[in-house]
Amino acid sequence: MRDVTDDMTDDMMVKRRTGERMMSELVTPESATPERTAPRHGSTVLDDVVATSSGRIAGRRDANRKRKNGRQTGTSQIRKPLRTRAADLLHTAWAGATGRISRAVLASLGIALGVAAYVALGGIAASNQAALLARLDALGANLSVVAPGMDAQQQPIPLPDFAPQTIARQPQVERVGVFYTPPDKAQIFKNELVPKTNGNALTMSIMKPGALDAVGATFTQGHGIDARNRTLPVAVLGSEAAYRLGVTTVGDRVLVDNEWYGVIGILNPAPQAGTLNSSVIVGDEWAFAHYPDQAARLRQISAIYVRTKPGDMERIRRVLAHAASPGGQGVTVTASADLSEARAATSESLSTLGLMIGVIALVVGGMSIANMMIVTVMERRGEIGLRRALGATPGNIRMQFVAEAAMLSAIGGAAGTLLGAAVALGAAAWAGQPAALDWGGLPGAWVAAVAVGVVAGLYPANRAARLTPTEALRSE
Amino acid sequence: MSGGRGGGREPQTGADSADVTSAVPLVALDHATRAFPGRDGTMLEILHSTTLEIGHGERVAVVGPSGSGKSTLLAILGTLDMPTTGRLLYDGEDVTAMNERQRSMLRASRIGFVFQQFHLIATASALDNVATGLQYTALPRGERRRRALRALEQVGLGERVHHKPSQLSGGEQQRVALARALVKQPDIIFADEPTGALDTATGRAVIDLLLAAAGQGASLVVVTHDLDVAARFPRRLHIQDGVVTELGGGDGGGDAGRAADGGGTGANVGVDIAGNPAGQDGRAGGQTGPANGQTNGQETGSADGQDGYHGKEADHA
Numbered sequence: 026m027r028d029v030t031d032d033m034t035d036d037m038m039v040k041r042r043t044g045e046r047m048m049s050e051l052v053t054p055e056s057a058t059p060e061r062t063a064p065r066h067g068s069t070v071l072d073d074v075v076a077t078s079s080g081r082i083a084g085r086r087d088a089n090r091k092r093k094n095g096r097q098t099g100t101s102q103i104r105k106p107l108r109t110r111a112a113d114l115l116h117t118a119w120a121g122a123t124g125r126i127s128r129a130v131l132a133s134l135g136i137a138l139g140v141a142a143y144v145a146l147g148g149i150a151a152s153n154q155a156a157l158l159a160r161l162d163a164l165g166a167n168l169s170v171v172a173p174g175m176d177a178q179q180q181p182i183p184l185p186d187f188a189p190q191t192i193a194r195q196p197q198v199e200r201v202g203v204f205y206t207p208p209d210k211a212q213i214f215k216n217e218l219v220p221k222t223n224g225n226a227l228t229m230s231i232m233k234p235g236a237l238d239a240v241g242a243t244f245t246q247g248h249g250i251d252a253r254n255r256t257l258p259v260a261v262l263g264s265e266a267a268y269r270l271g272v273t274t275v276g277d278r279v280l281v282d283n284e285w286y287g288v289i290g291i292l293n294p295a296p297q298a299g300t301l302n303s304s305v306i307v308g309d310e311w312a313f314a315h316y317p318d319q320a321a322r323l324r325q326i327s328a329i330y331v332r333t334k335p336g337d338m339e340r341i342r343r344v345l346a347h348a349a350s351p352g353g354q355g356v357t358v359t360a361s362a363d364l365s366e367a368r369a370a371t372s373e374s375l376s377t378l379g380l381m382i383g384v385i386a387l388v389v390g391g392m393s394i395a396n397m398m399i400v401t402v403m404e405r406r407g408e409i410g411l412r413r414a415l416g417a418t419p420g421n422i423r424m425q426f427v428a429e430a431a432m433l434s435a436i437g438g439a440a441g442t443l444l445g446a447a448v449a450l451g452a453a454a455w456a457g458q459p460a461a462l463d464w465g466g467l468p469g470a471w472v473a474a475v476a477v478g479v480v481a482g483l484y485p486a487n488r489a490a491r492l493t494p495t496e497a498l499r500s501e
Numbered sequence: 502m503s504g505g506r507g508g509g510r511e512p513q514t515g516a517d518s519a520d521v522t523s524a525v526p527l528v529a530l531d532h533a534t535r536a537f538p539g540r541d542g543t544m545l546e547i548l549h550s551t552t553l554e555i556g557h558g559e560r561v562a563v564v565g566p567s568g569s570g571k572s573t574l575l576a577i578l579g580t581l582d583m584p585t586t587g588r589l590l591y592d593g594e595d596v597t598a599m600n601e602r603q604r605s606m607l608r609a610s611r612i613g614f615v616f617q618q619f620h621l622i623a624t625a626s627a628l629d630n631v632a633t634g635l636q637y638t639a640l641p642r643g644e645r646r647r648r649a650l651r652a653l654e655q656v657g658l659g660e661r662v663h664h665k666p667s668q669l670s671g672g673e674q675q676r677v678a679l680a681r682a683l684v685k686q687p688d689i690i691f692a693d694e695p696t697g698a699l700d701t702a703t704g705r706a707v708i709d710l711l712l713a714a715a716g717q718g719a720s721l722v723v724v725t726h727d728l729d730v731a732a733r734f735p736r737r738l739h740i741q742d743g744v745v746t747e748l749g750g751g752d753g754g755g756d757a758g759r760a761a762d763g764g765g766t767g768a769n770v771g772v773d774i775a776g777n778p779a780g781q782d783g784r785a786g787g788q789t790g791p792a793n794g795q796t797n798g799q800e801t802g803s804a805d806g807q808d809g810y811h812g813k814e815a816d817h818a
Contacts, residue, residue, distance in 0.1 A: 418605040
């Protein structure tokens with residue numbers, strides 16, 4: 026060891042003596058320190074390398090064997106090729122992918138747009154769907170009507186008084202609205218000047234407070250019958266009733282059976298409960314008191330509107346019938362089954378469309394990455410040759426380019442996910458729809474993008490790996 | 502500590518030359534040829550059957566006209582290319598019998614390359630470029646960078662570690678490439694026209710660095726068409742039309758202390774195809790240096806191989 030150092034120093038001195046100024050400038054004596062020269066002996070280089078890598082037992086064993094057997098084993102010290110380390114792979118891939126920024130941006134733009142299309146369309150579809158479902162539900166997709174059945178003589182079988190309470194106890198039920206039987210032939214006019222012979226096909230309805238909420242009816246003006254005004258001569262007009270009576274503002278009054286009623290609310294059209302449109306709706310307590318001769322009849326329930334959770338309508342129908350009347354006898358339960366089916370179909374077709382468009386866009390994006398990687402591999406043949414000369418195996422080269430393609434698509438995928446989410450939320454806000462985004466699906470979209478990148482990188486990477494070192498080095 | 506391989510140093514320290522000459526050379530070509538398929542489908546032999554040995558710590562220049570097969574010879578010696586027939590041996594072990602992964606490991610741990618075009622990665626800093634030289638070894642990343650920094654300091658670029666290749670002059674770029682080859686402390690360095698893209702003074706500095714690196718124990722094989730460069734090497738090979746001949750020891754023109762006797766006859770090159778014009782050798786040798794008159798390239802036989810080592814020993818005496 027010592028003579029080596031001495032040798033080196035002598036070497037340097039010789040050079041200086043011979044006036045090689047350049048040399049002495051470039052290679053200072055410090056560069057030939059014992060530290061540097063110490064591990065210089067042939068295989069010590071390798072021992073050094075091996076010893077520094079913790080846990081590579083096989084390599085160390087080879088080195089030991091080498092020591093024992095001496096020169097004869099020669100290249101037995103050539104260890105098994107190392108697995109590419111993840112950190113190196115990421116670093117190299119990052120450097121490669123971002124080396125030519127504009128091209129990397131263009132290539133990953135394809136993936137970004139693909140993912141953005143997928144996420145945005147999925148989000149817009151989800152928003153549309155949420156909006157559509159909200160409308161369908163407003164129309165009564167989950168609204169059932171429980172009404173008295175008819176006996177053999179076509180006479181209604183009265184519902185038990187406890188029916189609203191037992192129905193409300195069912196787990197599927199969200200709201201219950203109760204309407205009572207109206208008095209016979211109520212005469213409804215704008216005022217006393219209208220001839221009594223004029224018909225207007227308007228009817229009277231009697232409601233318990235909260236019934237309009239269960240129906241889902243909304244007000245253009247005013248409010249409904251509540252616990253305080255159910256005993257008073259006040260009325261809520263259906264949209265058609267208000268039109269025919271010429272009532273445009275709350276505070277006006279109408280004449281029903283020679284009794285003035287103050288108008289406290291006017292309804293929007295309620296397609297889910299058509300009879301309400303042409304109705305003048307009054308409170309139950311007032312009606313029972315005002316028609317004492319018909320009180321027993323009026324107290325019979327004419328219809329119970331039941332707002333349920335979405336679910337199997339057939340089952341809900343059976344549950345409601347049994348809840349309304351023991352054994353489910355003497356009860357008619359109607360539900361908007363068509364709307365319920367439409368609801369289920371809608372949600373599926375929109376999701377499928379979003380997925381299909383997204384997949385097509387991703388495939389196109391993957392092709393643009395593959396295209397760019399092929400060009401990259403051709404351009405970087407010199408680097409490939411260099412890396413082979415530095416000891417990279419074909420597998421190392423393949424991994425490098427696959428990782429680079431994956432890196433490109435990971436960046437593009439992340440950008441596309443954000444862009445798509447922004448577009449979806451923006452579109453929902455613009456269209457006034459509820460913002461519905463499948464947050465849980467976003468990582469999935471990104472992973473799909475990376476997977477597309479890996480697949481897209483395989484072919485170019487294999488081409489790179491198949492290059493022989495001399496071919497690759499010759500190209501420049 | 503690896504007494505066997507350490508023997509490679511012994512000629513330099515003058516310890517036991519007899520042991521050295523009987524030792525297995527670092528690199529050996531055994532009747533190696535290289536042929537490529539020509540346009541008409543026949544095989545075109547670029548390198549005719551060649552047998553030669555390169556010892557531990559030996560410094561060799563390969564000269565010859567363009568298209569003579571210099572780069573092919575270098576690629577084969579450097580395990581980048583495999584001979585069509587014949588064998589390549591490292592420490593007596595047959596590299597041609599290895600698989601691609603084993604050869605890659607051999608290059609990763611023991612062989613350094615310097616190219617005419619530098620082959621630096623344009624987007625990486627000088628430090629990262631040099632650290633790439635260790636990427637395919639077992640060293641952890643931090644250690645690789647530490648050694649890369651040391652190697653850059655060694656070639657005098659300690660102040661420019663974070664510069665990109667485009668921010669460096671040609672000479673500096675080649676020194677980065679040199680640091681990349683040196684950072685793994687290779688057993689042998691192959692340089693293919695390392696000064697080809699540089700002006701004379703810069704090229705000279707690069708050769709100085711290469712020779713200094715070899716002085717630390719690494720063997721060195723430099724392909725060059727520059728006879729002034731070749732003259733600084735104790736052993737020179739001439740290649741023409743795929744035939745390798747030995748030119749004998751250089752006079753060490755700018756390197757007077759090294760090859761005082763120019764005694765390296767270097768006749769350990771076997772050329773199967775006889776008839777290589779001696780005059781050719783003589784002319785080339787004559788140009789390279791006044792002290793060189795021994796051009797016995799046509800001699801075959803390994804007995805003379807000792808001379809090569811003696812010559813080298815003399816260099817360091």
